[in-house]
Amino acid sequence: MSENTKKAPSFREMLKRSALIQNPVLVQLVGLCPVVPAAVSLQSATLFAGMYLLMLLVTEVLASLLLRKLPRYIRVCIYLVVGLGMVLPMITYLEQYDQTILARIGIYFPLLAINSITALHCEKVAVKSSVAIAAKDALATGIGYAAVLLLVGALRELFGNGTLWGRAVLPQAMPRMSAMLLPFGGFLMLGLLAAVLRWILHKKYPEQTKQANLHVSRTQVKLREVPLPLAERLEKQQAQVAQAQTEEAQTPEVYDPQGALPPEVTAAEEAAKPVSGPAQTPPPEEKRTDPLQADMDAITQEFQALMRELEENYPGKDPDSQ
């Protein structure tokens, strides 16, 4: 299927991906700044959520329309200017009409202008896609971010103060956890929500969340006395393996907004496919960069050879068993 005939993802698909599967706060762990210290009540969370949704939409649309040809370092500065251009009038309005909420949101409101989600999505999506897709992405991501802000703000106000939107909800006899209003409580709340979201995603979308799974390998560590030269070689190999693993982890993921979700094939389309000749093989998966893979394989083989040499020549006792 050629690029031109690829179907643009619908808003529903983009919402599912950006707001749920790749939620910016709970899955990608970006944009934590307003959520952790500032979302301590439903009111402040609503203000942050509304402001940021609007800011992201305007910035992505602008980036898609006008900023494609500019170099990256200039584009990032323009995102900041656009953000400030929207935040500062709001601060001026709050200074005149609602000083209480301004005192509560403090320095974190102007910091919305440099939220990392803006630069991330503008660079990954907006400047590479049409205005319609940029707008959909901004709305989908903004809704995901806003949902987290509102949920965290509501829960922290409820458990920390016993109120919602300033009105008492919990009975006086119930204990109030004042730590919920501190950044400590914000991190705790985010961690719990991230765990709940991950559990939901594992149940509903297991294929899409498979890549995000971390495999924890259990290792047994034994101490053996070995001569200096062999010890140095072993440590050098271990350092090379660790460096190769770090480089592999830092290999940037190729983001394809149009290829995010596999298109749904209906039974009619499946039946209408002509059956002729051998079945077409699916396109090969993206492989790792060849030199890196070759390096890792060579290092792993040498390390295993050293391990065998160690086992044969220096069978050591486990000091913990003494």
Added chain:
Amino acid sequence: MQQPKATSAEARKYAINCLILLTMTLLVAWFFYGERVIRLVLTGTLSAFFADFLLRMLAKKGRVKPDLYSIVIGATIALMLPATAPYYLPVLGSLFAICVVKLPFGGLMHVPFVPAAAGFSFLTVCFPSAVFHYPKPIPMQGGADYVADTALSALLRSGRASYEDAQTFMDILIGHIPSAMGTGCTILFLAGLLYFLFRKPSSVIAPLGFLLACAAMAFFFPRIQAERLTSVILELAAGSVLFAAVFFLTDPSGLPKTNGMRLAFGVLAGVLTMLFRRYGLYEETVCFAILMANAAWPAVEVVLKRLERTIQKWRGLPRKVEVAVHE
């Protein structure tokens, strides 16, 4: 790369040793603060045990063995609270320790932090007024209702070295002063350290380093206008220093593997404890110091290992190299 910090047999042995000592502590606490102690400790213990059991059963979707260590966590958190603590405090502390610190990291053999210390720290931050509301011991006040008084840790924080009731050193050592339920009896914890010394000598190295560091800081930088030896005795007897030395720093899951590193870890925890006491916000800060030592230890260990390698290289000795074998 995560590695098991203790075998299940070691963990079970440690839990049994702790339960024996906690039973002694509970009896002393019952003597000083009445039967409310039993109810609070039971509440904390049962909350921790059932939370651990049910969550592990849900995660594994089948039958699991009961874990004695969860009982240790619940009892430890409850005994660090005052006798006037409301019943929800040990419940919340135990739930935090099990659900946020112990289980998400894979259970006892893999936790990077001491769960009971984390649970108590959570309660301190969330409910400071309830956690530091210490009553006088019942034999001291002569009545059934609890009467609030100042703990020794608060006295030292304010620079005073003695109570208005002129308690003797013996009163302070046996726990006849306002304190948390299970942390007042200094003699009991010294006996506990001796018990661990006979049962497993290597488990006492970290507490030894911890107490030496606390004593040295109290000797050279006293907070009170008194003799230096008095400062050392009072600082070690105040708060939960000895309680933490016996129940947190003997925990095999939270300790490094070698004896030298265990001593260094204990010293780090001791220095942090005394710094927190001098500059921290709360009167009881041992748990925060131990958590910080747990967090900082991997970085400190790297530096110490490099130093150790340099010394061994200089002396031309065969070096011990940690070789990781994947299971």
